[in-house]
Amino acid sequence: MNHLRLIIKREYVTKVKNKSFIVMTILSPILMIGLFSLVAYLSQLNEEKERVISVLDESGMIQDVFKNGDHISYNILENMSLKDAEELVKQTESYGLLHIDKLNNVDSVSGHIKFYSEDSPSLSVISNLESKIEKRLENLKLQNKGVDIGMIEAAKTKINIVQESFEGEKTSKIDSVVKLVFGGLAGYLLFMFIIIYGNMIMRSVIEEKTSRIIEVIISSVKPIQLMLGKIIGTSLAGITQFVIWLIIGGSLLFVASAIFGIDMGHMQSPNQQMMQQAMENPEMNMQIQDVLAAFYHLPIANLIIAFIVFFICGYLLYSSLYAAIGAAVDNETDTQQFVLPVLMPLMLAVYIGFFTVIEDPHGTVSTVFSFIPFTSPVVMLMRIPFGVPIWQQILSLLILLGTFMLTVWFAAKIYRVGILMYGKKPTYKELIKWIKY
Amino acid sequence: MGNILEVQGVSKNFGSFTALNNVSISVPKGSIFGLLGPNGAGKTTLIRIINQITMPDSGHVFLDGEPLNPLHIKDIGYLPEERGLYKSMKVGEQALYLAQLKGLSHNEAKARLKYWFDRLDIGDWWHKKIQELSKGMAQKIQFVVTVLHQPKLLIFDEPFSGFDPINANLIKDEILKLREDGATVIFSTHRMESVEELCDEITLINKSNKILDGKLIDIKRQFKTNTFEVGISTKKQDVLEQELSEKFQVSSANFKSLGNELKLNIKLSDNDKPNDLLSFLCNHGEVSHFVELIPSVNDIFIQTIQNN
Numbered sequence: 162m163n164h165l166r167l168i169i170k171r172e173y174v175t176k177v178k179n180k181s182f183i184v185m186t187i188l189s190p191i192l193m194i195g196l197f198s199l200v201a202y203l204s205q206l207n208e209e210k211e212r213v214i215s216v217l218d219e220s221g222m223i224q225d226v227f228k229n230g231d232h233i234s235y236n237i238l239e240n241m242s243l244k245d246a247e248e249l250v251k252q253t254e255s256y257g258l259l260h261i262d263k264l265n266n267v268d269s270v271s272g273h274i275k276f277y278s279e280d281s282p283s284l285s286v287i288s289n290l291e292s293k294i295e296k297r298l299e300n301l302k303l304q305n306k307g308v309d310i311g312m313i314e315a316a317k318t319k320i321n322i323v324q325e326s327f328e329g330e331k332t333s334k335i336d337s338v339v340k341l342v343f344g345g346l347a348g349y350l351l352f353m354f355i356i357i358y359g360n361m362i363m364r365s366v367i368e369e370k371t372s373r374i375i376e377v378i379i380s381s382v383k384p385i386q387l388m389l390g391k392i393i394g395t396s397l398a399g400i401t402q403f404v405i406w407l408i409i410g411g412s413l414l415f416v417a418s419a420i421f422g423i424d425m426g427h428m429q430s431p432n433q434q435m436m437q438q439a440m441e442n443p444e445m446n447m448q449i450q451d452v453l454a455a456f457y458h459l460p461i462a463n464l465i466i467a468f469i470v471f472f473i474c475g476y477l478l479y480s481s482l483y484a485a486i487g488a489a490v491d492n493e494t495d496t497q498q499f500v501l502p503v504l505m506p507l508m509l510a511v512y513i514g515f516f517t518v519i520e521d522p523h524g525t526v527s528t529v530f531s532f533i534p535f536t537s538p539v540v541m542l543m544r545i546p547f548g549v550p551i552w553q554q555i556l557s558l559l560i561l562l563g564t565f566m567l568t569v570w571f572a573a574k575i576y577r578v579g580i581l582m583y584g585k586k587p588t589y590k591e592l593i594k595w596i597k598y
Numbered sequence: 599m600g601n602i603l604e605v606q607g608v609s610k611n612f613g614s615f616t617a618l619n620n621v622s623i624s625v626p627k628g629s630i631f632g633l634l635g636p637n638g639a640g641k642t643t644l645i646r647i648i649n650q651i652t653m654p655d656s657g658h659v660f661l662d663g664e665p666l667n668p669l670h671i672k673d674i675g676y677l678p679e680e681r682g683l684y685k686s687m688k689v690g691e692q693a694l695y696l697a698q699l700k701g702l703s704h705n706e707a708k709a710r711l712k713y714w715f716d717r718l719d720i721g722d723w724w725h726k727k728i729q730e731l732s733k734g735m736a737q738k739i740q741f742v743v744t745v746l747h748q749p750k751l752l753i754f755d756e757p758f759s760g761f762d763p764i765n766a767n768l769i770k771d772e773i774l775k776l777r778e779d780g781a782t783v784i785f786s787t788h789r790m791e792s793v794e795e796l797c798d799e800i801t802l803i804n805k806s807n808k809i810l811d812g813k814l815i816d817i818k819r820q821f822k823t824n825t826f827e828v829g830i831s832t833k834k835q836d837v838l839e840q841e842l843s844e845k846f847q848v849s850s851a852n853f854k855s856l857g858n859e860l861k862l863n864i865k866l867s868d869n870d871k872p873n874d875l876l877s878f879l880c881n882h883g884e885v886s887h888f889v890e891l892i893p894s895v896n897d898i899f900i901q902t903i904q905n906n
Binding site for chain 2: 164167171175179368369372373374377379381581583594597
């Protein structure tokens with residue numbers, strides 16, 4: 162045990178003190194946040210520009226709806242020909258000219274509304290105009306048929322179906338979204354963690370081989386101790402890096418939004434504008450409450466415990482394979498052939514997670530893959546927020562644990578033989594043979 | 599005295615390949631024991647078995663009378679042929695780490711390292727990284743790390759590779775000193791001149807079998823051919839050579855000398871006495887050179903392997 166502690170300590174300290182590790186740890190959140198802020202800032206600049214749209218409404222039916230807004234103001238032109246209007250718009254350098262033909266009949270609008278501009282107009286501007294005109298025309302048509310608009314407004318109803326499980330637990334659409342976010346986040350985190358730090362372990366094993374220190378070490382400690390020490394030490398360094406990223410990222414985000422005064426949800430796109438409109442609704446406040454409620458509905462204790470257990474087992478399962486690959490080859494270029502088959506079940510798990518679990522968290526496919534050991538950590542983590550029976554979790558965990566031990570045993574065998582083999586890249590057949598040594 | 603290491607009937611197969619076939623060796627306490635053999639003979643496998651890196655398929659290994667067990671790791675110091683150090687780690691940290699893996703406490707390791715670093719005059723390397731050192735310098739560190747925990751049994755696989763002659767000599771003296779202090783040394787090398795110089799006992803392994811072992815001096819006796827190298831000045835060289843070849847097996851010899859004498863290798867039969875040859879020669883000319891040819895380890899090695 163003393164040896165294991167020493168190895169873990171060395172692995173951790175050398176990783177953490179490594180220059181490129183430090184640079185990556187500090188720089189990547191700064192770069193990410195910097196980039197994000199830049200994009201947000203630029204799009205804000207874009208949005209702040211006041212746009213003037215000239216409107217020539219020869220029908221006179223629609224122009225009332227064009228009220229000056231935050232970033233768009235309308236210049237209503239009257240009593241001039243289209244040609245003059247165009248000239249005027251060009252001279253005043255306004256954003257564009259909306260021209261509505263003389264209409265006799267509200268039904269024959271199509272082809273009579275045009276937008277002229279120097280450059281092609283932004284999508285959001287056009288959709289904004291379209292929705293205004295559509296609304297106006299709808300109302301006009303209804304009025305023509307003798308319908309009272311007031312009555313229609315009064316008749317509008319908003320429905321939100323209350324969902325309740327047989328056990329009396331209330332759920333809602335928001336619930337599903339929150340669960341999805343949590344499950345997705347957990348699964349994706351595990352995926353990223355395995356790829357980043359699995360590779361780090363593999364490189365560290367290869368380093369010991371190429372520097373030829375391995376035999377010196379192996380004469381003092383058991384290979385499996387070295388392997389486990391490496392995995393644990395590297396993982397601790399990984400956790401340290403993740404936590405620092407979270408802290409730096411969080412505080413930078415805070416600082417950046419304070420300095421630039423950027424409302425992060427404010428980036429311009431038609432969708433987001435709609436969201437913004439919705440935000441102003443009182444309904445939205447209700448929804449925020451729903452989100453909070455959904456958060457409380459999550460099986461928090463189960464989620465945390467399952468996250469820790471599945472994360473650790475899943476990560477160890479894969480990282481021991483990475484360690485075995487590192488031991489089997491001499492240099493990093495030879496790893497490709499072996500990394501791919503390890504990566505495939507992992508990718509499969511993420512795809513299943515994001516496509517199938519979202520669709521039907523308790524369907525056959527989701528359930529089956531949450532038992533198969535190489536995909537279960539990711540898929541199960543994504544399923545758990547939706548409520549998975551405890552027996553399923555335990556069964557899946559037992560299968561995972563069994564496979565984990567088998568894999569570590571297998572990896573340790575390969576590792577034990579591989580670290581002392583130099584010179585040539587082994588074939589799969591040779592790897593199998595090594596197990597018998 | 600007894601044996602520090604007993605290897606009894608050890609065999610090891612890798613798949614269908616036999617690396618060691620029923621090999622037994624006994625290493626006496628306090629000796630320098632040469633483990634010789636051509637490439638791929640199984641030396642490294644045997645050394646790895648002694649170091650508990652590889653487990654034998656059959657056979658037993660005893661260290662100081664006890665069956666080999668994990669506690670013995672601290673009693674053995676191993677300098678592998680394929681050796682190296684962490685390139686980006688500082689010398690001091692690295693040496694401390696490796697010493698601690700051998701069971702030394704942090705403080706003890708530090709004190710001993712200080713002693714060794716002073717002794718080899720490398721104290722100012724402590725904060726350097728291995729990649730800043732030359733190969734020979736790194737080898738010195740490696741040597742220190744191997745002997746630091748004062749093991750009873752030292753195993754050196756090609757210890758002098760990477761050293762210039764001065765440093766090689768330095769290391770050789772250190773090895774001899776360690777032996778004086780009570781350590782036993784197993785020494786595996788292809789440099790026969792250092793075997794000649796250092797080893798008391800040798801074992802020769804070829805194609806996974808032991809084919810020769812014993813005290814170096816006994817082996818040499820066993821391999822000597824009663825041949826004498828002779829240099830003699832006489833006016834009638836042809837006549838003398840003719841006379842000699844009637845009595846003994848004679849072939850021409852080649853050694854450096856100042857004169858222009860007749861140079862011969864003369865092989866005596868078991869009944870002949872060297873003194874008789876010498877007095878015969880003295881009667882026929884001026885003897886400038888008379889040496890018994892002792893087989894070198896190199897000759898023994900080549901001869902044994904080729905006959906095998």
